[in-house]
Amino acid sequence: MQEVRGVIARAKGAPVEVATILVPAPGPGEAVVRIQACGVCHTDLHYRQGGINDDFPFLLGHEAAGIVEEVGDGVTDVAPGDYVVLNWRAVCGNCRACRRGRPWYCFATHNATQPMTLTDGTTLSPALGIGAFIEKTLVHAGQCTKVDPAARPAAAGLLGCGVMAGIGAAVNTGGVGRGDSVAVIGCGGVGDGAIAGARLAGAAKIIAVDTDPRKLDWARGFGATHTVNAKESDPVEAIRALTDGFGADVVIEAVGRPETYKQAFYARDLAGTVVLVGVPTPDMTLELPLLDVFGRGGALKSSWYGDCLPSRDFPLLIDLYRQGRLDLDAFVTEEIALDGVEDAFARMHSGDVLRSVVLL
């Protein structure tokens, strides 16, 4: 058992706080990882708002890189000293998805079985089964994906969630290919990941939509060929106008709201694909004419974690980063300390940052 500092959300909507947390020694199949960097994702804010579930208190943070410190019995894939990016898809290999050769849909992913607790014994719910705004965390060893140690933690860790979710939403879920037209609604870390992914996949036209002009500037840097300020013009009309009146082949919704989902739905070409990667809250509902769902054809898909397979995708994307083909550094707007997460939420809200990254 070790005593470390970590960031918790104690109650719905309350500001997050730094607390002392007890981390058990790794049991069978588990690993303790010394966290070096962890990005602040919008999903952390969803947790603290009670938008994911009510299992407070949460240990926040889930897009992280670090060094394996200790492993439990039976762990052979990683060893102390390994440089890893943490993932929330440690596939089981045995569920019906894994057995059908589609492990990125794994329905029984692994997490650590022992709890991390507050000093009074209260069990913490780690965000996405990770919990990485903390000096050291306990995870399942399968949640540790080894990558090239030459990639700096602040950049590499971002593959652990938002950037991977975005890239994968375009490349894996959306199946973006050479010559496609793509529109991305919402250009935060996830949306810009989708833009970068669409560029890697050879999309010919990449239209970025956001309500914030600073976000649109950043989006251009990641590969957007056109931008639409949703406060100034109607995104559906603008996307159609930029695609010969037809709409885009693939539209990626990276906000997580019914109104932006509807825009995505109507901004795609006939037989086009909509990918929902933004996370809605339980109160949200959607109403669409069923005839439009039928008549427009195509595919309406959701993307969890960009349908990624960490063991396949993280090392590959780190290689592209090292070759200068994927600018992970450009996602890092600022580096902050453990006690800066609440302020980072505010800056995320006001659009001042793409990613704040906690350095430990």
Ligand SMILES: NC(=O)c1ccc[n+]([C@@H]2O[C@H](COP(=O)([O-])OP(=O)(O)OC[C@H]3O[C@@H](n4cnc5c(N)ncnc54)[C@H](O)[C@@H]3O)[C@@H](O)[C@H]2O)c1
């Ligand atoms: N599916 C997944 O696996 C996965 C993984 C990580 C994050 N997410 C979700 O993706 C979403 C985006 O995450 P993020 O970290 O990039 O958040 P973010 O807050 O950094 O980005 C959201 C962006 O949407 C823009 N936006 C807000 N309202 C808009 C509107 N009406 N029209 C156009 N743009 C608008 C904001 O200006 C901002 O740039 C969140 O819902 C998050 O929970 C999903």
Ligand SMILES: [Zn+2]
């Ligand atoms: Zn499985």
Ligand SMILES: [Zn+2]
């Ligand atoms: Zn996330």
